Amino acid sequence: MKKVLVATDKPFAKIAVDGIRKIVEDAGCELVLLEKYADHADFVRAVEDVDAVIIRSDIADRRVIEAGKKLKIIVRAGAGYDNIDLNAATEHKVVAMNTPGQNSNAVAELALGMMVYMARNSFNGSSGTELRGKSLGIHAYGNVGKYVALIAKGFGMNVFAFDPYVDNDTMLADGVQPVASAEELYGKCQYVSLHIPANAQTKKSIGYDLLMKMPKGATLVNTARKEVIDEEGLLRVFEERPDFKYLSDIEPDLKNQFESLYAGRYFFTPKKMGAQTSEANVNAGLAAARQIIDFFENGNTTFQVNK
Template structure:
């Protein structure tokens, strides 16, 4: 009987959200709920598995790790894109890599949770209420009439933009390939440039795919173009923003603050400035973590495994 391990199941949710019993006559399935950062310890835990199910980029699979897993035959990731997997190295070793669908709704909702949480100072006001601190100590930011700048008008960005319009915001958007027709179809204005969007926006929210053209898209020069009263929200991928420049921007008040759900190193190191900066509302990369999205991930992971066992793998990653 082959072994299937589900990695980084932080919430211990995977086994209860899909019918893994369908595989019980062919596979021994178990989950690992802790994150194993040490490479040797990781190999020791997973080297006997023929099948691994992984969640996004929680554990990267570069070539040097794949080389240490000679038994591995199938790697299933949530989502249909995972830059943390060395696809070429996997193919060279005969490892099949499959994915699953992902809904744009959960990250859209979390984006607005961060925007609203920061705009109305919810963490501070809640803490004051619980701890007996000042009653009403902040003045909130009005969203109606403010400008929302959306970087990336895809499945998530277009939904975020629609909610911005519902709040009565002026919504502008920019991406390297955005044209007037696509912007008009989404009911937003197309900014002439990234710089124009940054200068005009009260809230800037990032919904771009990480790639060569978007890595480091916002650096010091771009962050300095933002308004001192503006908020930057990133629920996409951390490397789209130069992290050292972002820390400086927050420390030196180039911008009012940031709502962050993604980081270059996850879990976030204990000494990270993002844990201590008072003008950061940070979450542990939970934008896609909802019951329905997890149910889709793990149900389709079971389907991917069944198809692979039958010799006809589906949802192959290119």
């Protein structure tokens, strides 16, 4: 009997665990739970005799993968997968997957919610601005970007997008205006919503030169990863442009400098909140379980992120 481990320092909701258990056990597999574990070593030990692992933000590093002598597949319940050591997974013939699209609406709602919060001066009683009629640039038009566009159009925003991997016709069909470069996107838009992954090409790619192209009253919204921001460059922008604001779904490394110098011009969630809704929690967990069973039964590797 194959074993599926759910290793979650931040556990899934009970309804999600119950759904995962049903999917796994109906397929003739055993479910093993490791929740709120005290130490990474607990995860390493738990993986020793399992065939599959489901994680959330838990770190599936080389130690975990090498300890999993029977491990065939590991699925990150969510879109980002930088918490999996992909090289180690490939070396040990472990399939690594994510569950794209399952928390996209939750992330998109957070992005627009933070925009409203900042546009209305953090609801401090003073007169703010409206989103209607403003230009929004979506940097990377994937699952989350599509939901951001849909919601933003409901607010009456003019929506643009840049993504070299998505054809223009797809964007146009959604009522979104494609642009040819990141420079053009940032130059047009008062708001830019970031949805790029963190990889060798994108880390620290959002910096001074690009951000300075944004129009007066600019707001950068980051529900991606903090690593894509050149924080030193962003602080230079803040110093030179009192009109510039930054919203992030994760606290930056230089948080203290923002707090001491630029009160009222930023908002950071205390921990990554994009997927923190009951709906996304359930959707991603069930999708991960289904993908594991589909892989075992049919060899389906549709969402594989390593080679």
